[in-house]
Amino acid sequence: MWVTWREAMERALYGERGFYLRERPRGHFRTSVSASEVFAGAVLRLLGAVDAALGRPAALDLVDVGSGDGALVTRVLRTAEPSLAARLRVTAVDLAPPPPDADPAIKWAAEAPEHVTGLVIANEWLDNVPLDVAEQGPDGPRLVLVDPRTGAERLGDRPQERDLAWLDRWWPLPTAGRRAEIGRPRDEAWATVVGRLSRGLAVAVDYAHPVDDRPEFGTLTGYRAGAGVAPVPDGSCDITAHVALDACAAAGERAGAVSTTLTTQRHALRSLGITGARPSLGTVDADPAAYLRGLTRASREAELIDPAGLGGFGWLAQATCRSLAGWPPGATPAS
Structure with missing residues (x-):
């Protein structure tokens, strides 16, 4: 049975007995959230900045899109100052049911x-939004079809006109054999998120690539039990592809964003106080336990901002009010 990659991903990830309805992400791949509680601390600081910029409203939303088991919002809620926690409305957005021990203060x-x-945060969500794959043939782009049972592929029909327009703008295919992942469904998904943001900031964190440096043959891959595997869309593994965050940014602006910042996780987290700095050697004798705790934290911070690892992730931050323009601070606004 030959289907488009978008249909195959939809079934494999979110269909009956789909991967994400059956599995928890932390069992298969390492994310910033599962790597360290330090990430939640940075999100809490960002939330505090958003709160201040909005004038500390009576009710402040924290929405985690693609929440998984809710670890991020659970940590933020439990470490927030009581005065902030009392005003928080926390929503975990996920198709999978909440875990049995979910905090009752979190709405699923x-x-x-x-x-x-x-604040809306979408950490490694967009890379799992299903999309089609196209390959440049002798007569123009063709959709790539896949057999969900085996992962075998063959070329199909031409993409729809709106997908051809997306390719022409965001991922041109200059020569035969080149491939692209058509990110229009991700643009639409992100635009929906931004469109629901009355006042505040929406942040997408993901594997990303820019329009002037797209990979020649795409990024489609699979993950299972901590290892990369062939992307066979049979429901046995995660299926993911990197995100054209610049295209998502344009969609967010059409949906109402008044400011856009595209940067890396390394830069964003450093602006939120995550530096990876080791504690002073002078504290070894005075408080050895504190020194060891400092070393542990420095190691966890360093992993989150490593430019060759999690620090290389893209951060797209879009605000719908001028008081939040330019977040994270010091980053270069998107052109």
Whole structure:
């Protein structure tokens, strides 16, 4: 049975007995959230900045899109100052059911609230939004079809006109054999998130590549039990592809964003106080336990900002109010 990659991914990840309805991400790959509680601390600091910029509203939203088991929002909620926690409306957005020990203060939903005032964070969500794959043939781009049972591929029909337009703008295919992942569904998914942000900031964190440096043959891959595997869309593994965050940014602006920042996780987290700095050697004798704790934290911070690892992830931050323009601070606004 030959289907498009978008249809195959949809079934494999979110269909009946799909991978994400059956599995928890932390069992298969390492994310910033699962790597360290330090990431949640940075998100809490960002949330505090958003709160201040909005004038500390009576109710402040924290929405985690693609929440998985809710580890991120659970940590933020439990470490927030009581005065902030009392005003928080926390929503974990995921198609999978909440874990048995989910914090009752967290609302679980299949989609983001219609009206959000505060912070939306989508950490490694867009890379799992299903999309089609195209390959340049002798007569132009063709959709790549896949057999979900084996992962075998063959070329199919031409993409729809709107997908051809997306390719022409965001991922041109100059020569035969070159491939692209058509990111239009991700643009639409992100635009929906931004469109529901009444006042605040939306942040997408993901594997990314820019329009002037797209990979020649795409990035489609699979993960299972901590290892990369062939992307066979039979439901046995995660299927993922890097994100054209610049295209998502343009979609977010059409949906109402008034400012856009594209940067790396390394830069964003450093602006939020995550530096990886080791504690002073002078504290070894005075407080050896504190020194060891400092070393442990420095190691965890260093992993999050490593430019060859998690620090190389893209951060797309879009605000829907001028008081939050330019977040994270010091980053270069997108052109």
